[in-house]
Amino acid sequence: MAKAMATPAEQAWKFAQRAESELHAKLAEKDPLFKDIDYLIAQYRSACENAIFLDFELATTKNIEGRLWDAHGKINNRYRRLLKSFQIREGEGKKKPVEKRKMVKHYLEFIKSSTRHYRGYIQRLSSHFGGIPEVEEIAHRFKLDGLSADDPIQASPHLRRLVLLSCHQVLVHLGDLSRYRETELAATGNRNWGPATGYYDLATAIYPASGASHNQLAVIALSDGSHLRATYHLYRALSVDDAHPAAKGNLEIEFKKILTAWNKGNLKTNGTVQGGSAMTDLVGLFARLHAQCYKGLDFAEHEELENETLSQLALDLKERSVSESTLHKFVIINIAAQHFAGTKFQAFFYFLRLNVKTIFTLLQVLQPELEWLVIDDNSIGDDPQQYNGSEKVTAVTRRILPSLRNYSSWIVANSALLVAQVGDTSLNVQIKELWKIYANSLTLLAATFPAEDLPSVEYLLEEDEDTIGFNPLDVERVKRRYFKEDGRRKPRWHDHGVDRYHPNMETLARIRDLLTDGLELALDETAPIALIDGGTFTYQEEGLPSEMLASPIGRRASSPEIITGDTSDNSADSAGIDIYPPPNDYQTGRSIAASESISFSMSTSMNRMVDSIVGKDGETETPPPPTGECENHWADSPTTPIGGTMTATDLVSIVHNIGSGGRSYNNSQQSSQGTPRPSLPSIWNTAFAQPPSHSPVSPQRPETARQVSLQQANAQASSMSDPSSFFYPGTPTVGNGAAGDGTTYYQGASAFDMEMSSPYSYGYANRTWGSGVLAGTPPNGQGSFG
Known part of the structure; x- marks a missing residue:
């Protein structure tokens, strides 16, 4: 029986696989030429894009887009290792400024060409699959031409979802590329995170149920020294349906860093915090309170720390030193912390209590603002x-x-x-x-x-x-x-x-x-x-x-008089x-x-x-x-089935x-x-x-x-x-579930990000993806590169 002839999409995928093999072979060499790498990655991009748009569902099944991003990760790692070697030589007094400038130029061109490719990919998504307003809006924001050589097709609901998830994935890639450029090539004080955060925000708008963008935004926050923003984004990465797998471990690492810095007396919140030292003190108190409560263990200074934090919050609100954005982060962190503490009874009640007392504090500040308005209303007469x-x-x-x-x-x-x-x-x-x-x-x-x-x-x-x-x-x-x-x-x-x-x-x-x-x-x-x-x-x-x-x-x-009449009426x-x-x-x-x-x-x-x-x-x-x-x-x-050890999540359910x-x-x-x-x-x-x-x-x-x-x-x-x-009694004592003792921090960084200066884990090593953005592909496409 004759073997069935391969479809054009299958043939295109075979060609892309050959291009992938050639690229990986070149990267395995000790010192490949920059121009050879540039040529092979360009050829691989073209082959992958051709296969994707011939049969989008087949491309999803084969994880073509994810494998292409893996190749970009391998090249990026090579450049970062070279940069690190130059830094080591400079520390030893062996400077080679000409070679370094040449290498930086090639690295920058790689990031630019990658960015152009992925922006062009979004433009082609918009023109090829007509009638998807979310993708068209992204293309419009990028000021991309809507014309295409492809004949537009009407996407089915299933295909429309795949397209949206692919667009989300690519926006996270674009954010990562911008972040890498600023991390590796820009001076610490002159980093411009605007493009990266813009891409991540667009990705969140496309697929709000994913925590990928918030996890990456937490990395940026840590680079800026902002524990508040880092905590906020990590909790946001956890409080969605498609939570980022590394966010929990990253949050625990972040809390350990906060407590360590506090114990050493050098907890720095963010050099750009508005409101001066008072605001910095409030953010530090808030960060320490959450780091302690997260462990779900009794600590002697709990009540004092909680009262001091809320008192400072009330004072700063009255003095207008707390920005609307900072207050928003406080509230969302509080709410997310209670929601996430589903397996730790003590932590759950710590955060429930904190939410109750924070709302009370906000209403305490609000009421005097309203009381005088009621009186002033009557001073203006009947008009x-x-x-x-x-x-x-x-x-x-x-x-x-x-x-x-x-x-x-x-x-x-x-x-x-x-x-x-x-x-x-x-x-x-x-x-x-x-x-x-x-x-x-x-x-x-x-x-x-x-x-x-x-x-x-x-x-x-x-x-x-x-x-x-x-x-x-x-x-x-x-x-x-x-x-x-x-x-x-x-x-x-x-x-x-x-x-x-x-x-x-x-x-x-x-x-x-x-x-x-x-x-x-x-x-x-x-x-x-x-x-x-x-x-x-x-x-x-x-x-x-x-x-x-x-x-x-x-x-x-x-002698109060109660409502008269039959009480049953x-x-x-x-x-x-x-x-x-x-x-x-x-x-x-x-x-x-x-x-x-x-x-x-x-x-x-x-x-x-x-x-x-x-x-x-x-x-x-x-x-x-x-x-x-x-x-x-x-x-x-x-409904969570009840059986075995009951958790706070079971209780809420x-x-x-x-x-x-x-x-x-x-x-x-x-x-x-x-x-x-x-x-x-x-x-x-x-x-x-x-x-x-x-x-x-x-x-x-x-x-x-x-x-x-x-x-x-x-x-x-x-x-x-x-x-x-207002009552500030002792902390409720409830039996701990899976308490914070001996917690194993998630360290599963991918090869793409394992050399980043941040201790955070970005990757998805050792996880098999059966759902999410694309089957077999993590939400930001950063798989394990072996």
């Missing part, structure tokens, strides 16, 4: 048009809001965990204090910024774009941040055709999202947050209103009565006017906001669920899975029928939503909720703003 909402936002508030919005999403995503009281007594007390100040802050926001006047932004804000694919926030309950109601992902603010709002409008949109999160929790019967009269958010503990627990006014009251006629007299500090005319105006203005605006979200009488149509990749992206993670059966903060003596809650659109749906059968106002809860006046809210907030009123 609210004298200045718009954005003019009320102070510089401190504007700086805090993006990070507070991330934490607001974290609260919604973790509300079941927070109410489950899984920690010890001290942690549970801290969580209760958080709920109280959170409810008061929502009340002040709603009083200051009428909900009906707050805009909605239909594109991803900067903190949204940065957290796409970030697993801790990649949950159903907060997907409205990233998706439209029809299931399509929101565009980025810089996408073609998107008109970005003024920053002031974006600030107001963030406030609207904070109130929306509060409303989400108020509609969740398992959350201890209630919305009274359409405008006042209150915290409820089982059977007790929050004022009885936290308000100094409440403690001075002698949930009708709208039940009314809350303000039971506490205002303190002497608030007996001015302005404060009285402010308190009298809140109930009406907030009730009207919040009711309209509820109507706009759930529809009048709860009559809304549920938009269709996401389809295609979006649906897969947001699919629920499989259990808490979330039994959420609908958790404790209810409604009055236990209510009628068993109750008042059903309004039905929410799909972006709001939770396991606790009820049929749409009444007004979308939160039902009355006679024994557990009352309306809170502004004076009471302010007094309660004032009591919380005193650090002594």
Whole structure:
């Protein structure tokens, strides 16, 4: 039987293999000529590209693109060894400046020719596979010509995904090439990381579920001496679906370096940190706190270090020495650390506690900024048009809001965990204090910024774009941040055709999202947050209103009057009565006017906001669920089977899975029928939503909720703003799972990067890739070169 004739793609691949063999043979020689290497790599590039575009799926199966990058790695290693040999000779006084300049020139030309090849590859992807907007956008940014000799083909969904992943891989290659140039050829103080970080950021935008770009960005951060940025990017590399295999080991190496430097008294955070020595001190404290907590072991100075870090954070926020970017990194590191500490109980509770206390600190800083605005609102009379909402936002508030919005999403995503009281007594007390100040802050926001006047932004804000694919926030309950109601992902603010709002409008949109999160929790019967009269958010503990627990006014009251009427009646006629007299500090005319105006203005605006979200009488149509990749992206993670040693990850899974059966903060003596809650659109749906059968106002809860006046809210907030009123008890002691003792650090660097000056591991040695960017190919194409 005659052998079947090879296809053109198979023939092209055989030719590429011959070119590969010739190149490897030349590289095996002791001193190959530069011109021979340049010729052979150019021939190999051309052969590989020809085979790839003849049959893209076959090329993926054969890992052609990955093998081509391996060849570039071998050449790059040869040049780096030569550079190192010249440095050694110079140290011995044997300088050869002419030979070195000649070698550097060839190395630079190799990097440039490689960069041209890969940029041209992206241009050909764009023109060959028409109709893939993500690739076309990259080509447009590179200002590449869209014309091609190939006839454009319409890619199937499967082929489209392969093309996107290949584009992602090539963008990481381009970033690596730029990074190598700066690392090897530029002076330490004159390195320009701009091109490298730009390529890595584009790669993340193409494939947010990959941690490859963040791992490489951590290498750049370490080169700059920035432990904060390095920690941030390593946690980001771990907190995605396709986590970088070397990131965990790199993070442990980073924490060891931080602790070693601290013990020696020379912990350097980053020479370019804004805010002077105070900011440098804060970053150092923060880095050391995380390095210690990560080990999951008790340490004597834990409480002192934690309190000092948060106190310094609050002070620096008030003095405006903390940039918005730095605060964002703090928050994301905190959230990711708790999420990643899934096998270490002690570390998990350390980071849960740190998250709770950090949110509390941010709200402590925010509340005074809002309290005076409420009073000032009443000083301008009855004309609210004298200045718009954005003019009320102070510089401190504007700086805090993006990070507070991330934490607001974290609260919604973790509300079941927070109410489950899984920690010890001290942690549970801290969580209760958080709920109280959170409810008061929502009340002040709603009083200051009428909900009906707050805009909605239909594109991803900067903190949204940065957290796409970030697993801790990649949950159903907060997907409205990233998706439209029809299931399509929101565009980025810089996408073609998107008109970005003024920053002031974006600030107001963030406030609207904070109130929306509060409303989400108020509609969740398992959350201890209630919305009274359409405008006042209150915290409820089982059977007790929050004022009885936290308000100094409440403690001075002698004979409070509770809501009158039958406690089983949930009708709208039940009314809350303000039971506490205002303190002497608030007996001015302005404060009285402010308190009298809140109930009406907030009730009207919040009711309209509820109507706009759930529809009048709860009559809304549920938009269709996401389809295609979006649906897969947001699919629920499989439940972790319980067996053997229980981990923190198992605990979180259990808490979330039994959420609908958790404790209810409604009055236990209510009628068993109750008042059903309004039905929410799909972006709001939770396991606790009820049929749409009444007004979308939160039902009355006679024994557990009352309306809170502004004076009471302010007094309660004032009591919380005193650090002594917030509990900082001892560290919870929980049995360790796989603790940090004897942790084996990941050292699996590939041959491509094993000689880098950084101790980080970039490579993928000893790992078989069955998924990821391309089958058999690591996300950044840096395989083991044997």
